[in-house]
Amino acid sequence: MSTRRLKRVEKASTTLSRFVSRAMLAASVIAVAAFAHPAFAQDLAPLSANPSKQGAVVKQAEQTPPGEDQGVYSDPLAPFNESMFTFNLKLDDWVLRPVATGYAAIAPLPVRQSVGRFFDNVNVIPRFANNLFQLRMPEAGTEVARFGINTVLGLGFFDPAETWFGLKEHPDDFGLTLRYYGVPSGPYLMLPFFGPSTVTDTVGMVVDAAMNPMTYLTYIADVPWYVPTAVGAGTRIADAVNYRSEHLDMFEEADRYAVDLYGAVQDAYLQTRDHKVKELKESD
């Protein structure tokens, strides 16, 4: 019995190591392909920085305010992005918002905020790992401490780590790690279901998802492949519904003040990400 068990563990570990080496190989192939791709080399430079590529001669007037060229991006994937943006809006209109509205009617706001904190607490691994990748030891340590405190004292639904101990969360992800080490953002990319991103941030999202231990359940235990996939998707959907229920008038509000909603969302995403990268670089 015990030898059989030992063999099974051994088998599982060899399968795991085989999987890991294969995954690393696949990742490096994808990375090389992505970096070699010419579209990737075209960073989100402002129009004025690469006027020749845009076919428009940008002659800067004298006394141009600083940041004048900020907020005009090249968007080589625009046709794809625009249709995905429409898809996401329709999906939101037909499914996400109605579900979130119904959920909001049943669950009071404090409950939904607690659920939001629960999902946030569970996602500690990418935050910890990326703080570590950027050699931010105090921040990485804080993430571990926060997870321990909030899981034990707050059951994940409350945030005693911040309210009682003053330990603030340090959001971080692999997209930011790549940008921190100088990888350009790559073209803007609107993902179906997931929303605004860039090529680099999408790679980062995949890497962060790979850090979820749930992903490897199939390789360690005798769990069919569709169980972790279904659980992962279910978690994502629950998180999305919960988030949307906390921000019910999100798009209505944005659309009220936008002349071109696609452009408004694109710029808000890119400005926010650029600012986070700048903050990370300046905090060293």
Added chain:
Amino acid sequence: MLHTTTTNSVNRGHALAIVLFLIGALLAAPSIARADAPANDPMAVVKDGVNEALPILRDKQTPTPVRQQKLREIVARSFDFSEMARSALGYHWRQISPDQQQEFTKVFSTFIENSYLAKINEFTSGEVRFLSVRNDGPQYAIVKTSVLMAGKDPIDLDFRLLDKNGQWKVYDVTVDAISIIANYRNQFNRVMNNKGYATLIADLKSKEAALAASMGT
């Protein structure tokens, strides 16, 4: 003897007074110099505007339209709307006619102004902290502030100012690191490239009308 002593003490008293006055003057000098030129200080422009606007925002008794009118006056004094409009169009500004520039400035100014005034009732209570001021080129400055409202995360609110003929005026506002003018610039650039000025001004006018209707003005 007595007389001399009195004279001496009077002289000594004078000397002390003069020294004290000089020290006082030296200490006061920087503040006097600042008080001489309030218009040349971007922080003062922002502080004056915000400190004047805060009581109006907090006052929930006065009807909203009256408060909006008061705020309109403060905004008109401290914001440079023509610079905002020019900057929001980016290089397309030079591609449209002077008449169109004028028309665009008028519609965009009203739109921007109303989009802020429509939200004044969302400001419940709170305070504004003036954090820092920094030069951003010879005639440009950034004033950083933080808006603290009860039960909400603090909002980083930065003002970008431009010195035009000795008068500092706000030409952009940054909310949580998102520049409003840069955001409109990306939107306008897309509409200009894909559809042209006629569509842009028509869309802007219809958005402005919807906003004005929702405000009841």
